[in-house]
Amino acid sequence: MPWSREEAAYRSLSLQSDTRIVFLVFDGLGDLPGPEGLTPLETARTPSLDRLASEGVCGLFDPVAPGVTPGSGPGHLGLFGYDPLRFPVGRGVLAALGIDFPLQPTDVAARFNYCTLDKDGRILDRRAGRISTDENQRLTSVLQNRLTPTMDGVEVLLRTVSEHRGLIVLRGRDLGERVCDTDPQVTGIPPIEAHGEDEASERTAAVVRQIGRQVGKLLAAEKRANGILFRGFDRQPEIASLSERVQLRPVCVAQYPMYRGLARLVGMHVPPPPQNLEAIPQALRTEWGSHDFFFVHVKYTDKAGEDGDFARKIAVIEEVDRMIPEMLDLGPDVVVVSADHSTPASLRTHSWHPVPTLLWSPGRVRRDAAKSFGETSCLGGGLGRHRLMYLLPLALAHAGKLKKYGA
Amino acid sequence: MPWSREEAAYRSLSLQSDTRIVFLVFDGLGDLPGPEGLTPLETARTPSLDRLASEGVCGLFDPVAPGVTPGSGPGHLGLFGYDPLRFPVGRGVLAALGIDFPLQPTDVAARFNYCTLDKDGRILDRRAGRISTDENQRLTSVLQNRLTPTMDGVEVLLRTVSEHRGLIVLRGRDLGERVCDTDPQVTGIPPIEAHGEDEASERTAAVVRQIGRQVGKLLAAEKRANGILFRGFDRQPEIASLSERVQLRPVCVAQYPMYRGLARLVGMHVPPPPQNLEAIPQALRTEWGSHDFFFVHVKYTDKAGEDGDFARKIAVIEEVDRMIPEMLDLGPDVVVVSADHSTPASLRTHSWHPVPTLLWSPGRVRRDAAKSFGETSCLGGGLGRHRLMYLLPLALAHAGKLKKYGA
Numbered sequence: 001m002p003w004s005r006e007e008a009a010y011r012s013l014s015l016q017s018d019t020r021i022v023f024l025v026f027d028g029l030g031d032l033p034g035p036e037g038l039t040p041l042e043t044a045r046t047p048s049l050d051r052l053a054s055e056g057v058c059g060l061f062d063p064v065a066p067g068v069t070p071g072s073g074p075g076h077l078g079l080f081g082y083d084p085l086r087f088p089v090g091r092g093v094l095a096a097l098g099i100d101f102p103l104q105p106t107d108v109a110a111r112f113n114y115c116t117l118d119k120d121g122r123i124l125d126r127r128a129g130r131i132s133t134d135e136n137q138r139l140t141s142v143l144q145n146r147l148t149p150t151m152d153g154v155e156v157l158l159r160t161v162s163e164h165r166g167l168i169v170l171r172g173r174d175l176g177e178r179v180c181d182t183d184p185q186v187t188g189i190p191p192i193e194a195h196g197e198d199e200a201s202e203r204t205a206a207v208v209r210q211i212g213r214q215v216g217k218l219l220a221a222e223k224r225a226n227g228i229l230f231r232g233f234d235r236q237p238e239i240a241s242l243s244e245r246v247q248l249r250p251v252c253v254a255q256y257p258m259y260r261g262l263a264r265l266v267g268m269h270v271p272p273p274p275q276n277l278e279a280i281p282q283a284l285r286t287e288w289g290s291h292d293f294f295f296v297h298v299k300y301t302d303k304a305g306e307d308g309d310f311a312r313k314i315a316v317i318e319e320v321d322r323m324i325p326e327m328l329d330l331g332p333d334v335v336v337v338s339a340d341h342s343t344p345a346s347l348r349t350h351s352w353h354p355v356p357t358l359l360w361s362p363g364r365v366r367r368d369a370a371k372s373f374g375e376t377s378c379l380g381g382g383l384g385r386h387r388l389m390y391l392l393p394l395a396l397a398h399a400g401k402l403k404k405y406g407a
Numbered sequence: 408m409p410w411s412r413e414e415a416a417y418r419s420l421s422l423q424s425d426t427r428i429v430f431l432v433f434d435g436l437g438d439l440p441g442p443e444g445l446t447p448l449e450t451a452r453t454p455s456l457d458r459l460a461s462e463g464v465c466g467l468f469d470p471v472a473p474g475v476t477p478g479s480g481p482g483h484l485g486l487f488g489y490d491p492l493r494f495p496v497g498r499g500v501l502a503a504l505g506i507d508f509p510l511q512p513t514d515v516a517a518r519f520n521y522c523t524l525d526k527d528g529r530i531l532d533r534r535a536g537r538i539s540t541d542e543n544q545r546l547t548s549v550l551q552n553r554l555t556p557t558m559d560g561v562e563v564l565l566r567t568v569s570e571h572r573g574l575i576v577l578r579g580r581d582l583g584e585r586v587c588d589t590d591p592q593v594t595g596i597p598p599i600e601a602h603g604e605d606e607a608s609e610r611t612a613a614v615v616r617q618i619g620r621q622v623g624k625l626l627a628a629e630k631r632a633n634g635i636l637f638r639g640f641d642r643q644p645e646i647a648s649l650s651e652r653v654q655l656r657p658v659c660v661a662q663y664p665m666y667r668g669l670a671r672l673v674g675m676h677v678p679p680p681p682q683n684l685e686a687i688p689q690a691l692r693t694e695w696g697s698h699d700f701f702f703v704h705v706k707y708t709d710k711a712g713e714d715g716d717f718a719r720k721i722a723v724i725e726e727v728d729r730m731i732p733e734m735l736d737l738g739p740d741v742v743v744v745s746a747d748h749s750t751p752a753s754l755r756t757h758s759w760h761p762v763p764t765l766l767w768s769p770g771r772v773r774r775d776a777a778k779s780f781g782e783t784s785c786l787g788g789g790l791g792r793h794r795l796m797y798l799l800p801l802a803l804a805h806a807g808k809l810k811k812y813g814a
Contacts, residue, residue, distance in 0.1 A: 005492050006472060013475065363753065366439050366446075366760050366782060384761070384792040386473055393474030397759040404757055405471055406478035406491065407498040407518075407639065 001238050004086070007245065009405065010393055014246035019333035019399040022284070022294045025079060026320065027072070027259075028302030030342025030355045030375060031313065040304075040313040040345065041356060042374035048324035049317075049358070052335060053373035056360030059383025060375075061391055062352075063341050069352040075340025076262045080242060080295075081392030087239055089265070090177075091232025095167040097261025099159055103236055108170045108177045108204050110233040111161070114139060114225035115183075121190045121216075121227075126183065127164040128225040136160045139225055147214050154207045168211075168230065176201030179208060183229035191229055204233065241267025242293065246396060251287045253280055254297035263295055277319055281326040288330055292399075296327075305343030313345055334399045335360040337373065338391060357391060359383060361398035408645050411493070414652065416812065417800055421653040426740035426806040429691070429701045432486060433727065434479070434666075435709030437749025437762045437782060438720065447711075447720040447752065448763060449781035455731035456724075456765070459742060460780035463767030466790025467782075468798055469759075470748050476759045482747025483669045487649060487702075488799030494646055496672070498639025499584075502574045504668020506566055510643055515577045515584045515611050517640045518568070521546065521632035522590075524623075528597045528634075533590065534571040535632040543567045546632055554621050561614045575618075575637065583608030586615060590636035598636055611640065648674025649700065653803060658694045660687055661704035670702055684726055688733040695737055699806075703734075712750030720752055741806045742767040744780065745798060764798060766790060768805035 003011065031039040063070040063078045064085065073094050074084030092109035095101075103109060114136065116125040131139075137160045144158045154172035161167055178197035194209050196202035208230060219226045242248045244267070252263030255273045264270050269291065274283040277298070284294055298320055304313035328335070339355040356378040359365060368382035383394065396402045410418065438446040470477040470485045471492065480501050481491035499516035502508075510516060521543065523532040538546075544567045551565045561579035568574055585604035601616050603609035615637060626633045649655040651674070659670030662680045671677050676698065681690040684705070691701055705727055711720035735742070746762040763785040766772060775789035790801065803809045 009472070009475070009492050364439075366437075367444075368786060369783070380787060382786055384467065384786075386792075390473035393472070394759075395474075397474035397476065402474055402476065402759070404476045404478050406481040406496055407501045 011245055013402045013405055014396065015401055015403055016247050017400050019401065020292050021334040021395050021399050022296065022327060022332045024296045024335065024337045026298050026301045026339050028305045028341055028343025028350065029339035030353050031305065032344040032346055034310050039375050040310055041317055042376065044314045044317040046317060046321040046373060048321045049337060049373040052337065052360040053358045053370045053377060056358050057365040057368050057383050058358045058370040058378040058381030060354035060378050060385045061338065061357050061388040062354045063388045065387065067352050069350050070341045072258060072340060073262060078388030079338060079340055079391065080266050081389055083389050087237045089237060090234030092234035093236050094258060095161055096169065098258035099161055099167060100257045100261065101159060101167060104171065105236055108175045108233055108235055110168050110230045112166045112168050113183065113229045114164045115227045115229050116224050117227040123187045123189065123191065126187060126229060130163050131225050133160060133162050136163060136166065140166055143215060143218060146218055147211065151207045151210050156211060170204060170207055174200050175204045177233050177235040179205045179233040181231035183231045239265060243267055248293040249291045250293035250295060251291040252295045253283045256299045259297040268295060277323055280323055284327060284330055302343045305345050306348055308345050308348045310345040333361065334395050336391065336395050354385065357383060359394060359398060364398045418652055420809045420812055421803065422808060422810055423654050424807050426808065427699050428741040428802050428806050429703060429734060429739045431703045431742065431744045433705050433708045433746050435712045435748060435750025435757065436746035437760050438712065439751040439753055441717050446782050447717055448724055449783065451721045451724040453724060453728040453780060455728045456744060456780040459744065459767040460765045460777045460784065463765050464772040464775050464790050465765045465777040465785040465788030467761035467785050467792045468745065468764050468795040469761045470795045474759050476757050477748045479665060479747060480669060485795030486745060486747055487673050488796055490796050494644050496644060497641030499641035500643050501665060502568055503576065504672065505665035506568055506574060507664045507668065508566060508574060508576065511578065512643055515582045515640055515642055517575050517637045519573045519575050520590065520636045521571045522634045522636050523631050524634040530594045530596060530598065533594060533636060537570050538632050540567060540569050543570060543573060547573055550622060550625060553625055554618065558614045558617050563618060577611060577614055581607050582611045584640050584642040586612045586640040588638035590638045646672060650674055655700040656698045657700035657702060658698040659702045660690045663706045666704040675702060684730055687730055691734060691737055709750045712752050713755055715752050715755045717752040740768060741802050743798065743802050761792065764790060766801060766805060771805045
């Protein structure tokens with residue numbers, strides 16, 4: 001992937017310094033107003049976030065582009081300063097990252113679902129009645145043991161993800177990833193026959209068709225999970241690390257595998273996860289001497305949003321807020337608080353709404369009128385409204401990590 | 408340099424008209440709040456600027472890209488509607504522009520510093536104790552007279568800039584500009600040996616090495632300035648003029664050579680400089696009949712910022728404000744007030760903060776709530792937040808100099 005003009009510019013301007021940036025990411029933080037007219041972030045009692053917003057500068061950022069609802073992959077790539085439209089991360093790779101599967105650069109990965117087929121091979125249930133993770137593990141272990149282990153020289157690896165969801169990895173030479181989904185996204189018709197868009201991908205598709213036939217026989221006696229649907233065939237993107245791009249020495253403090261995997265994808269150091277929110281400051285302290293960029297990921301705001309649980313989202317935000325003073329005691333030069341996307345509780349899913357963001361950097365921000373951290377106060381904030389990929393350069397600038405451009 | 412899609416569009420939409428645009432540029436105007444919470448621009452008593460802001464529309468502009476601190480070259484290219492990332496202007500060319508040196512398209516130019524070397528040829532002082540400009544002139548005259556005038560068919564031209572700083576221009580056929588700096592930016596080691604990144608640049612480097620050796624002998628008896636360090640080898644960018652790009656007939660009213668040089672680079676007419684700020688309206692009057700775009704440059708706001716002198720920055724702004732009514736008496740159709748970058752007095756250097764901007768155009772602006780001209784009022788302004796390269800098209804539009812795009 002050649003560097004864009006802008007990427008090349010930021011790279012050439014970047015420099016190492018002993019200033020430290022904390023990037024605190026609330027997954028799915030952005031929301032819509034509830035019955036009282038306030039969002040969860042605006043409703044929560046957040047003295048520390050409000051202090052940071054008041055002393056710092058606020059703004060709104062579009063994770064991918066206006067109107068685009070991001071998945072977790074693109075949202076985080078935007079946070080890390082990458083243009084998510086230039087570096088697509090597909091479902092297969094994300095599934096691998098999400099279970100800490102050590103993907104190799106030439107592997108082709110895809111998500112699969114167990115499904116229920118009728119006697120004529122038509123799909124009755126695309127999720128096999130949402131079987132339990134235990135049942136998934138039993139089935140996956142059967143398949144992994146009894147499928148022909150190597151087909152046309154291609155090694156087949158299957159892993160449980162959760163409930164009806166799994167990961168398939170095809171490992172071999174010259175495999176293409178441009179294979180269509182076999183999941184038609186509707187019921188009443190048979191799975192789609194896999195085919196590849198080019199010669200290398202057709203080699204992959206041939207293996208996928210073989211797998212489909214063998215799975216049909218091996219699971220014939222199952223009542224619910226007697227078939228399998230694939231989607232999101234994909235390979236790891238070629239992606240320069242944050243150290244190559246802007247000379248950062250980044251570290252990831254995240255509990256969930258997918259975010260740890262995304263951090264690894266951009267070259268972050270990923271130590272063992274903290275056990276809970278209270279353990280985050282100690283995790284930062286351990287890495288403080290050897291890094292200058294600290295990605296802290298909080299998952300539970302997104303989970304609450306997806307569950308439609310407005311009150312729980314408030315509670316999570318308040319819990320994180322209580323942890324912030326201890327984080328500030330470490331003496332960061334720049335603190336950024338932002339999100340990978342919005343997950344409004346009323347919508348119960350990711351959305352396209354821009355993410356509320358604050359940047360705190362004593363003596364170096366042009367302060368704005370925001371006295372608290374919330375979607376509305378961010379609207380008039382001094383950071384303005386940009387694509388999310390520009391947030392990292394702004395943090396670098398405030399941390400003194402970007403030289404002057406031109407004389 | 409091929410035209411970008413956007414450049415081609417603006418070009419095809421541009422038309423000549425007898426409306427006039429005044430572009431009043433305060434160098435380094437943007438700032439950070441002082442102890443009272445207000446910036447110099449917000450503190451200054453500026454009845455005229457406030458009237459323009461109140462009747463017009465305000466906004467904030469990022470000179471290059473979010474987080475990027477621009478040098479004077481990129482900042483001004485942005486003001487003139489060019490993407491500074493597409494048209495880099497190096498240190499050597501800026502040095503030539505800065506002393507009104509008539510650079511030819513094939514010349515290779517670089518900045519040089521006189522330096523102090525110890526008896527083993529290691530750098531003791533990269534600035535030769537900041538020798539006086541007079542001493543620089545004496546040394547440069549010695550070198551210009553006694554260096555071999557033409558080396559390998561290449562003419563060598565040396566000029567004093569100021570203190571320890573000078574300009575070197577190499578004039579000849581087929582010279583490349585991709586030559587490394589010989590200034591290692593540290594002391595205790597010898598200067599770096601010049602080398603070129605391609606064949607043409609290696610021809611340049613060979614001449615630079617010869618110059619280095621001869622300078623060593625010619626200055627051997629000097630106590631302080633007994634060596635020379637080069638950086639920023641460069642050629643003039645190929646750049647279409649404002650007349651080619653958008654059919655303007657632009658003129659420059661600026662006191663300082665560098666800004667006059669930048670204006671010349673984009674094809675502006677550059678008459679003799681005004682003697683002081685009060686002389687600006689008269690200078691405009693002289694050119695009023697023959698031009699439609701008037702670039703007025705005020706240097707002293709930047710100087711005050713670099714000196715950390717908050718009070719003097721205020722005084723400069725107030726002085727310019729008093730000149731504005733006489734400027735308005737000329738009857739411009741559009742007045743833009745902006746800056747090439749911010750130079751916060753507290754940071755004493757250029758910064759990445761967006762520049763406060765107003766656009767006044769009676770009957771043609773959609774007014775906003777701004778009642779005065781300042782960083783904070785601009786934050787909520789109707790011009791919004793854009794890259795600086797879009798300010799010129801906005802001025803053209805208000806001046807009726809852009810046709811409808813499409814039917």
